[in-house]
Amino acid sequence: MRPSTPGAKGEADRDMGMEVVGAEAAPAQVKVADEEVTLFQDKESQATAKEREEAAVFGSDNGKAAANDMAPPKDAAEEWPEPKQTYTFYFVKVRSFEDPKLRAKLEQAEKDFQNKIQARAKIIDAIKAKKTERAAVLAELRPLSAENRQYNEAFNEKLEEMKPYRNRLGKFRDENNAMRAESAGLCSSLEELEHEIKRLNHRISHESISLDEEKRLIKEIKTLEKTRPKVSSNAAKRAKMQDTVVERDAIQDQVKIIGDGIDGVKKERQAVRSKIKVLDDEMRVVDGEIALLQEDLNAATARKDKAYESLTELRKARDLANASFHQNRIVLNRARDYSSRNEVEELQELHKTEVEKFMTQWCSSKTFREDYEKRILTSLNGRQLTRDGRMRNPDEKPIFIETQQPAAPVQQEPIPSKAxxxxxxxxxxxxxxxxxxxxxxxASAKSAKVKAAVDADDDAYEAEPPKEKPKPKxxxxxxxxxxxxxxxxxxxxxxxxxxxxxxxxxxxxxxxxxxxxxxxxxxxxxxxxxxxxxxxxxxxxxxxxxxxxxxx
The missing domain is CATH 1.20.5 (Single alpha-helices involved in coiled-coils or other helix-helix interfaces)
Known part of the structure; x- marks a missing residue:
């Protein structure tokens, strides 16, 4: 395609049709269409100016009345409209192109991403249900825990109430033990002491014993006589302790009553604790299920993030492939902007720059030509044109365009269920x-291949059906x-x-x-x-x- 001059149009080059967008300029109107930018600009006709000069000269020679007769009417601009000159600029239009394979991958990635989101949402719902169940168990557990605390407080109060009685009984027991330790080897009373001394004296007086035995008995009698004060004091202490028996029995009865109350509190507390243990076990099971679901959620989140990364990469690849289309859109928007503001020089400069740039790429890069050809094929087919931009003959087949293959079925995510x-x-x-x-x-795959071969012989421009993959084993x-x-x-x-x-x-x-x-x-x-x-x-x-x- 050659760069167009004002008023010229693009031509076909290298047996390939070019798609252009026109821009026109005139002063009376500004028209912007989908594929055309129109700009109008005024130019005064030299012929009209010459006629006005001649009329002015003629009126000056023949008098004032003649000048008034030859003067144009006030609405001359409406009766004799001036011819308008239009400047037309054509820009090459670059269409967007979607690779069928990339589109199939994008759709597959989108479906996979949506499935991952749904699976993750279901796991979240399951976790919420388990947390609701845990909250119900916790609601049952709280009053039991409060009741258990009350029993503990009552138990501690009973123990505190029993503590002084136990201390008093312990004091009695210590005194009794001390008295028993002191009276070890002594007579329990003065009567017993007198009786023992009398018995020993009787042996000395009435029995025939040896001198050594008599000395030993006398010594033992003296020892017993020495223990008389201790026996007397022990007897007094024993009598005093005998006076406290009633108090000790009353304290023991009180301790027994409090102990019975403690036993009752213990049994009631044990019943509550058994219920708490059951609920704790149930809570532990629910927490374990929540932990398993949380692990599944983490795995599902990782899978979702991975699917989103692959989808983002495919979208970036699609945007990168359509970078020329986006740049062309920017150029066309600039042209429309210049046209709306009647900036003809800027529009002409933009037109010249873009056409030269396009022709340089067209002549130097085969990849650029192939890319542009792929982008324009759909438009040529829609307008019933051939590859070189000619009208298609009735017996000519449409241009073959690679169609999108059906996407492979998306594998469903494992979703926790209550089945x-x-x-x-x-x-x-x-x-x-x-x-x-x-x-x-x-067998079905073979039949599909045979059918695809027959269809390819009948219609060369149709795409082959996809091959069926064997089922996974x-x-x-x-x-x-x-x-x-x-x-x-x-x-x-x-x-x-x-x-x-x-x-x-x-x-x-x-x-x-x-x-x-x-x-x-x-x-x-x-x-x-x-x-x-x-x-x-x-x-x-x-x-x-x-x-x-x-x-x-």
């Missing part, structure tokens, strides 16, 4: 039997992983049910045991009350007898 384990195994079973259908797939690893995960979830659920049943049994046993112990306590208290009433009945007649004896 039972048997359904998951049944879903995975048909994949193992896939090799049996291989002969049918091969390997079992899907993702589904096997999902099956294993479902098995683990099922095992955890069964274990949780067993723990719940055991906890219920233990709670029932604890309740029955507590009821039995309460009945035993009631029976003991009834026996004590009976004994007290009987003792009171027996004491009353003795008192009356003593009073009667005194009166007598």
């Amino acid at each position: 039972p384990l048997k359904q998951a195994k049944e879903a995975a079973a048909p994949q193992v039997v896939a090799p049996k259908e291989e002969p049918l797939a091969k 390997e079992v899907d690893v993702a589904k096997l992983k999902e099956i294993k995960r479902q098995e683990e979830i099922e095992k955890n659920r069964l274990a949780l049910e067993r723990k719940k049943k055991q906890a219920e049994k233990q709670a029932a046993k604890a309740a029955a045991r507590a009821q039995k112990e309460a009945e035993k306590k009631l029976k003991k208290e009834e026996k004590k009350t009976k004994k007290k009433t009987e003792a009171a009945d027996t004491d009353e007649p003795t008192d009356s007898d003593t009073k009667s004896d005194e009166a007598a």
Whole structure:
């Protein structure tokens, strides 16, 4: 294509049609179309100016009246419009081009990316459901934990209440132990001491013993006499301790009552703790499932990011392939801008620069020519033109354009579901039997090849159908992983049910045991009350007898 001069049009070069965009300029209007930029500019006609000069000279020679008769009317511009001169500039139009293979890859990558997003969204929904379940378990656990804290506080209060009584009993016990340690080897009372001394004296007086034995007995009597003060003090202490027996018994009764209360608190707390343990186990199972789902979410996020990276790379490749189209759009927008502002010189300079640039690339680069040819083929087919821009004859076939091959099916992402384990195994079973259908797939592929060859002989410009790929023989690893995960979830659920049943049994046993112990306590208290009433009945007649004896 040669650079066009004002008013000239582009011609075909190298047997290839060129697509151009025109720009025209005139003062009365500015017209911008899809493929044309129009610019109009005024130029005064020299002939009209000459006629006006002659009219002015003629009027000056023949008088004022003649001049008035020959003067043009006021609306002469409307009656005699001046001819308008138009400047036309043609720019080469570069169309966008999408490689069918790249388009198929883009569509495939887009579908894959959307599937990854949907799979990730489903995993997020599953995590939300598990977190809702965890929140429900936590809502049941909170009041039980508060109740357990209350029982702990009551238990500690009972222990604090029992502490002074225990200290008092410990003091009694220490005094008793100290007294026993002091009275070790001594007589328990003065009567026993006197009796022992009397016995030894009796032996000395009435028995025939040797002199050594007599000396030993005398020495032993002296030793016993020396222990008389200690025996006396121990007897006084023992009498004093005997006075505190009532207080000690009362303290022991109080300690027993508090101990019974502590036992009741312990049993109730144990029942609450068994429920808490069941809920803790359930919480642990749910947390494990959430952790597994979180791992799946991380893997799904990584797959999504990887799919997005591949999609971004393909989009960059598409934009890089259409860089010339975007540059051409910028040039055409600049031309429209110059046309709208009636800047003819700038428009002419832009036109000259772009045409020279295009022709330089066209003449020097074969790759540029092939790229431009690919971009314009669709337009030529749409206008029923040949490759060199001629009108297509009726018997001529359209220009062959490579069509887009059907995209391969996108593999679905493994999505965690709440289906039972048997359904998951049944879903995975048909994949193992896939090799049996291989002969049918091969036969269908052969028939497709034969049919494609016949169609290619009939229509040379049509694309060959894609070859069918044999079905994969390997079992899907993702589904096997999902099956294993479902098995683990099922095992955890069964274990949780067993723990719940055991906890219920233990709670029932604890309740029955507590009821039995309460009945035993009631029976003991009834026996004590009976004994007290009987003792009171027996004491009353003795008192009356003593009073009667005194009166007598």
